[in-house]
Each structure stands twice: as C-alpha cells, then as structure tokens.
Amino acid sequence: MMEGDNQVNVHGMWASTYSKRVELALKLKGIHYEYVEEDLGNKSEALLKYNSAHKKVPVLVHNGKPLAESLVILEYIDEAWPNHFPRLLPEEPYQRAMVRFWASFLHNQLAQSLLKLFQCNGEAQDKALDELHEKMTLMEHRMTDFIPKDVSCIDKASLGLLDIQLISLFGAYKAREEVIGKKILDPEKHPLIFSWVTSLMNLPVVQESIPDHKKLVALIQMFIKAS
Incomplete structure (x- = not known):
C-alpha cells in the first residue's frame, strides 16, 4: 500500500x-x-x-x-508502519514479550491504582497512594532492563511502547498532585521513575501532547465531585 x-x-x-x-x-x-x-x-x-x-x-x-x-x-x-521509526516494540522475541508484560502491568495495575486516588478520600486515599507507591517500587526493582541508564540520552528516536505508557500515566501528575494535595511522583521514593518521566516530559513532541494544566485540574475536580 x-x-x-x-x-x-x-x-x-x-x-x-x-x-x-x-x-x-x-x-x-x-x-x-x-x-x-x-x-x-x-x-x-x-x-x-x-x-x-x-x-x-x-x-x-x-x-x-x-x-x-x-x-x-x-x-x-x-x-x-514497520518502516516508520522509532519501532515501539523490540525485534528480539524475549525482549518483545517482556515489553508486552510490563505494558500490561502499567495498563492494568498502575492505571487502576491511579484511578483509585480520585475515587476516595481520607484514610482510603492514603491506602490507595501506598498501593500505587508499592507498585512503583516494584517497577524500579524489576524494570531495570527498560529504565534508561542515562536519561540525558532520551530523545524522540529512542522512545518505545513503555515510554509512551509512562507519559500517558504520569504526564499530568502535577495537575493530579495539585488536586489531591499529595505527592504522586516522589523523586526521593522513586528516583529512577522520576528522572525517566522528567526527561520524557522535556521532549517537545511530548509537551505538545500534554493537556492544558488548568483545564485538567478543573476536570479532575469535577470528576471527584461527581464520584
């Protein structure tokens, strides 16, 4: 074609x-x-x-x-579009399977934990945040093959499926933190993930994809009131 x-x-x-x-x-x-x-x-x-x-x-x-x-x-x-780069998944079968595994983990486990934060309050919200941070700690310990060793080398041409998911999950973390008044992405608790996300967010193509901060804060607040 x-x-x-x-x-x-x-x-x-x-x-x-x-x-x-x-x-x-x-x-x-x-x-x-x-x-x-x-x-x-x-x-x-x-x-x-x-x-x-x-x-x-x-x-x-x-x-x-x-x-x-x-x-x-x-x-x-x-x-x-196999001839359009970057390729989102590795060619090597084992690496490809592992990327799919962690993609599923982020899509299901991490996304659900993030959603819980805005469906409850008080002690229940603190528990939901602890659950989220436990999963992020697991990521830091087990995703060492996929977390960039040198975040300064991250560029548009090197991004893959896991980078895209990380951006979609944490790209608007500042708006979420503003609404609930709690630290979601903590550089002290999860330095590797924080550095990874920060470097991704500095890419122009990523900045173009992040929703307007004020609009997002308003939408999250409306979501919480309705839930």
Whole structure:
C-alpha cells in the first residue's frame, strides 16, 4: 500500500490518557492523521459504530477499518508502519514479550491504582497512594532492563511502547498532585521513575501532547465531585 493511500482517523477525548497514547505514537512515527474529538456525554454515531463493544475512546480508523483498545492500537501502529521509526516494540522475541508484560502491568495495575486516588478520600486515599507507591517500587526493582541508564540520552528516536505508557500515566501528575494535595511522583521514593518521566516530559513532541494544566485540574475536580 502506498503511503498516500493511508487514511487515518483517531476518535479521542482531549484528557483521555488512552487517547493520548495513540496520538503520541502516530506523531513519533510521523504518520498523518485526522483527530475527532468525542463528547463522552453525547457519543457520536461514528464512535458507537466503530466501537460497539465498549463505546469508548480511543478508536483508530485506518482506511475505514476500526480498532479499539489503546494497547492493541499501539501494536497495530508498529506493525502497520514497520518502516516508520522509532519501532515501539523490540525485534528480539524475549525482549518483545517482556515489553508486552510490563505494558500490561502499567495498563492494568498502575492505571487502576491511579484511578483509585480520585475515587476516595481520607484514610482510603492514603491506602490507595501506598498501593500505587508499592507498585512503583516494584517497577524500579524489576524494570531495570527498560529504565534508561542515562536519561540525558532520551530523545524522540529512542522512545518505545513503555515510554509512551509512562507519559500517558504520569504526564499530568502535577495537575493530579495539585488536586489531591499529595505527592504522586516522589523523586526521593522513586528516583529512577522520576528522572525517566522528567526527561520524557522535556521532549517537545511530548509537551505538545500534554493537556492544558488548568483545564485538567478543573476536570479532575469535577470528576471527584461527581464520584
């Protein structure tokens, strides 16, 4: 298929960490796409058609064929455009499998712990934060093969699937910390993750993908009041 034949649309929501993963992957690979902002309170007919199973964002539509679930979409992007760099997953089978394992851990375990912080308060919130920090400690101890040894070497061309997920999970950590008044990303408790995230956040392509701080704070506050 010629590059000019590719039509790519992304149905997303401006504050969705899952949508941001997909957009960032496409930007890193230099793949042109059209973005469709969805109102999740009044979902479009297109979204309901393309993701009839879950009716959620993100949805990637490539030449009329829809795909849902952010991790599935990220792997598809890597396979559908193999000559666009960077490659999001390693070529070596074991390393590829391990990246998938940790990608699943971040997607399920860490994301759920972050969400819990905003669904409770008081002692329950402190417990949720402890749970999150325990999982981050596990990451620092077990993800040594994937945490950059020299964060100064991080650049656009070196990013992969785990970097993208880390950005989507922690890219807006300052807004979250402002709302709950607690330290989520602590350089003393988790220096490796903090350095990794900080270096990623300094990349221009990443800064472009982070939602507006004030808008995000307002949205989080509204979410807490509604929960």
